[in-house]
Amino acid sequence: MSTILVFVEQSHGAPRRASLECLSAARATGLSVAAVVAGEGAEQAAAGLGAFGATRVVALTGAARWSADAVASDVAAVARELGAKAFLASATSTGKDIAPRVAALLDSTLLSDCTALTAEGGTLVATRPWLAGKALAKVTSTAPVFCATTRPNVFPAAESGGTAEVVSRPASNGGRASVSAVAEKSGGKLDVKEAPIVVSGGRGLRGPENFHLLEELAAAFGSAATGASRAVVDAGWRPHAEQVGQTGKTVSPKLYVAVGISGAIQHLAGMRTSKVIVAINKDADAPIFKIADFGLVGDALEVLPALTKAVAAARAR
Template structure:
């Protein structure tokens, strides 16, 4: 039994979610091969070869793979798919773009967002916004799955020295074209991988209050900034701040929820955080049901006092 993990990378380094996906592959058992599909991606392949538990790195390097277009990555994966029992990708925007095409072309049922491995053919995944856990057994010869990164502890980024093998790349499918990419540059940690997150909700009232109230607290804690869907929909912050079922799924060491009521959609994205602190003026707010520590009161008074104490 051999597992194929499709690495998420930037052609120079491996993204953190890949390490969690490899951890899931280890729980399945068997050898683990990592596919690095890109262009001028030797540095990413070298980084993948050092990851603990990786038996082999497959480097598919061609101009048509530079932007990670799903159609071209899928075509390359299909050429080698018969060699693998499991194909795993992180449940990120990248992975969710690629995995469905691979599963459809193989005529198998994709297993989405797995959070636990019961056995080689049985997995757990959340349903109903995380309020229930489904145990899914697959009889497919090749199991294609996306892995929720926050559910698995990342393997060590360095610890092995796997062989790197260059493989044949499928021709450009020519059905999609990369136009442009806008990359947001952050002065603070990236939301998905941050150890501490300060999130704000509709209770903040405006984008200006996000900056005035939350940023000093985030700066003190060295935290990433997040937001509820209500705050994003209200235009307080961009949608890449959104934490929740339709945003980013996070599980930091510390999650501070300020002015967030705790709608089920938001809780689904952060309730696995190790320590949750909630600040809200409504003592009946659902966020307190998952909080380890709660402060009931006016956030415009409590947050500055907290910053002063820190």
């Protein structure tokens, strides 16, 4: 059976959820799933991948420093060795760093940020949002190896209950650029791209001093991240890492709460594939209400404390 190779990201030996989603997407194609995992903790992460559908796992161990060049070259070598017909990674920051390099090394093209993947008559077909998410294109590839990235939070991270044959091998050292140090984010905040719930604020919050209301709502939800419109990022109210949209991050959480955000096309481009969208805006004609599943017309500064209280009470029940 043909093989699909998945690049699995891990942190301190724990596979990232976005990569487990990628394994599920790979499994759904019906191809035989292999995985490759790199970096410190790779062997530990590799051990759990059989449960998510990988039948073979290669752990690249012992690299002195993380280098995207070197990792991509090792991953491409594994793909060649396995005769992989397809290669998948998640469209995270790391995945976006590795996947295009692997595709280039395999003399292939990359279908990025796919939201569906199917096998139709033996051909892999990916669905990709186009035109800032207004259209969905079904695309395939004539390249020797089908290479794609999957959008985080779109595919389930389903367990298969299987086991995998795990092999370890030394990772390459070198590469043209390598990471010399990694600073952990302060406060252990969730990344807006991977959080299951995103609570985003816009200019309607009136000033940076009011964003604590948004943070309190995120904290009440538990596993939620705070996001922002570009207008507030440009104004210096919020860090760029929180920006959602065409020139920010693309998110696809289970729940997206847009507070004081008008719903410009460039913002929608980054969040319209969210499962449930809630909009809070004082203008009943704001465009955001056109794509919202639930809308609340009101002043964010009054609505947010009441909503936070209600969410906290509901979770305490």
